[in-house]
Amino acid sequence: xxxxxxxxxxSSVADTQKIKAVARRIISAKNSGYHVVAVVSAQxxxxxxxxxxxxxxxxxxxxxxxxxxxxxxxxISIALLAMAIAEEGYPVISLTGPQGGICTDALxxxxxxxxxxxxxxxxxxxxxxxxxxxxxxxxxxxxxITTLGRGGSDTTAVAxxxxxxxxxxxxxxxxxxxxxxxxxxxxxxxxxxxxxxxxMLELASLGAAILQxxxxxxxxxxxxxxxxxxSFSDSLGTMVIGGDLMEKQRVVSGVTRDxxxxxxxxxxxxxxxxxxxxxxxxxxxxxxxxxxxxxxxKQGPVTDLLFxxxxxxxxxxxxxxxxxxxxxxxxxxxxxxxxxxVSIVGAGMMSNPGVAATMFGILAEHGINIEVISTSxxxxxxxxxxxxxxxxxxxxxxxxxxxxxxxx
Ligand code: ASP
Ligand code: MG
Numbered sequence: 001x002x003x004x005x006x007x008x009x010x011s012s013v014a015d016t017q018k019i020k021a022v023a024r025r026i027i028s029a030k031n032s033g034y035h036v037v038a039v040v041s042a043q044x045x046x047x048x049x050x051x052x053x054x055x056x057x058x059x060x061x062x063x064x065x066x067x068x069x070x071x072x073x074x075x076i077s078i079a080l081l082a083m084a085i086a087e088e089g090y091p092v093i094s095l096t097g098p099q100g101g102i103c104t105d106a107l108x109x110x111x112x113x114x115x116x117x118x119x120x121x122x123x124x125x126x127x128x129x130x131x132x133x134x135x136x137x138x139x140x141x142x143x144x145i146t147t148l149g150r151g152g153s154d155t156t157a158v159a160x161x162x163x164x165x166x167x168x169x170x171x172x173x174x175x176x177x178x179x180x181x182x183x184x185x186x187x188x189x190x191x192x193x194x195x196x197x198x199x200m201l202e203l204a205s206l207g208a209a210i211l212q213x214x215x216x217x218x219x220x221x222x223x224x225x226x227x228x229x230x231s232f233s234d235s236l237g238t239m240v241i242g243g244d245l246m247e248k249q250r251v252v253s254g255v256t257r258d259x260x261x262x263x264x265x266x267x268x269x270x271x272x273x274x275x276x277x278x279x280x281x282x283x284x285x286x287x288x289x290x291x292x293x294x295x296x297x298k299q300g301p302v303t304d305l306l307f308x309x310x311x312x313x314x315x316x317x318x319x320x321x322x323x324x325x326x327x328x329x330x331x332x333x334x335x336x337x338x339x340x341x342v343s344i345v346g347a348g349m350m351s352n353p354g355v356a357a358t359m360f361g362i363l364a365e366h367g368i369n370i371e372v373i374s375t376s377x378x379x380x381x382x383x384x385x386x387x388x389x390x391x392x393x394x395x396x397x398x399x400x401x402x403x404x405x406x407x408x
Pocket of ligand 1: 009010042047152154
């Protein structure tokens with residue numbers, strides 16, 4: 001029998017009625033002949049509430065204890081969901097991440113999955129049970145509970161789908177698929193029927209809060225097809241697939257914004273080999289994710305170095321960089337939170353020149369100044385004034401006519 005992995009986000013299990021609805025959906029998958037493994041997140045805003053509770057006690061709680069605390073949210077949902085399924089008369093068992101065989105490294109609060117050892121899951125499935133696994137959590141080699149970073153249940157689900165060689169990984173959420181832009185922001189945004197792993201990875205990393213980027217990365221590496229769909233309807237969502245897309249003629253697939261940007265500017269950095277290495281390896285060692293990096297050449301033996309990070313990493317980065325600046329003799333360090341990132345993503349960019357130029361033209365028409373640009377084969381990102389980012393998203397969506405169905 002084939003395995004189907006389903007993942008239900010926090011909004012899908014937010015209250016008793018919703019849990020019962022999820023139970024029925026899982027049962028119907030079971031009845032259509034699958035071994036079902038359901039991964040669930042914490043109910044509603046539980047994780048945020050737990051974070052807030054910890055903050056009331058300490059401004060810098062130990063990360064190990066944070067994991068101990070945050071992992072409880074998912075444990076509530078798995079137990080309740082298993083009870084709801086049992087009420088309907090179906091055999092079911094809930095498992096924590098450690099029981100589900102999710103083995104991680106020791107980087108608390110943002111641990112990476114090293115391997116999945118799903119012996120217990122397999123055994124329960126072959127005994128005819130529906131298996132409910134707590135998302136977002138795992139166990140390190142010391143036997144301590146770890147968590148996978150916010151939104152980590154997606155990653156749990158994809159990892160299990162890969163380990164169990166599942167037919168697909170269905171991600172149930174409160175939207176019915178992946179859109180050309182956030183529909184709350186752009187009324188003409190259109191749902192995409194399918195998108196490639198590469199495009200989805202860019203979209204997820206660039207601020208479309210629909211899937212955890214790491215989940216997409218894993219899916220791409222293991223060739224797992226993800227089906228993003230709504231837990232409140234039966235309609236098909238968006239398939240996130242490997243390989244080439246059918247809709248080749250689509251140049252730009254989506255536009256995103258990211259408000260979680262802190263710009264760090266190092267002025268007069270000594271221009272000699274090893275300086276960039278010592279700055280960025282120091283940040284990397286602390287698990288700080290650096291996004292855009294721009295170095296500009298200047299007259300004389302110095303350069304200016306600019307990079308961006310997320311708000312969560314701001315305090316730690318500030319501490320580390322101010323120390324480093326002293327050691328390296330960097331004159332000035334500036335931090336700014338007034339910027340945001342707008343990006344376009346599309347696999348078709350590779351074969352269509354002039355896409356970036358079109359985007360810059362649209363921003364110029366709206367009098368929006370670009371401070372930093374970065375590109376990859378399939379995306380273009382610009383840092384602009386945060387107050388203008390919503391206007392930019394709408395203008396770009398209109399300018400590339402992303403709301404219109406492609407007919408070719
Ligand atoms: N409950 C965790 C969070 O809110 C994990 C998840 O939802 O995927 O980030
Ligand atoms: Mg959540």
